[in-house]
Amino acid sequence: MTYTCCDSLDVDTVYRPGQQLTVHWTVKPGTDPAAKPLQVELAARLTGPYAGVDDLKDAATSAAQPAAGVVTFEAPLVRPSGASDERPVSLISIAEDASPGYYNLITSVQQGEESALGASVVRVAPRTRA
Template sequence: MDTVYQPGQEMTVHWIVKPGTDPAAKPAQVELTVRLTGPYGDVSELKSAAGGTARPALGEVTFEAQPVRPSGAAGERPVSVIPIARDAPPGSYNLIFAVREDGGVVGGASVVRVAPKA
């Protein structure tokens, strides 16, 4: 992600919906979650922490969006909003997202930067 966030901003995550192939099927019960965890001094520290070999130097903080539970309606565009605290320490944050459906979980991660407070 190329956007650098400032403390006090909100990060918006737009989820991509792929409709099912069976129009008669009942919509699945899906829960979408996303959070930022950090800060880390740089991406290599973040990756080490994700692998379980390091911790944030300043103590870990987490900012998370409320879980989103799409209804399955046609044209639905689910959005998650992560409020970044006004006193958020600067650094690299791990953006962790997950889709929970029918007892299974699929997820991933990316890197988000938070700038020093202006």
């Protein structure tokens, strides 16, 4: 089995503070049905806010320390069983007091000795007043 992130709706949605971002992992069956599945760990985290997409990309490619005010919201690790009908999800809770802006959604798949990283841009809008 191989796992990749994520449904386009996961990243195309504008979120608000206090909401939960659900990362729907895409599962692709392996080519060898007799192969023993490797232990897999799926991770997802949201880091920001950034004023714009260019600021986010600059920060992502820089080795510098994160800018002041940048926070990270992490989903608990997901360890799928490898069942063919399994549809794993990662849940990231966005804090009630999260600042609006652009956030970097960073995903990783650790499968045996191999790992793969991915990134997407997610927007968090200002909190609405009730």
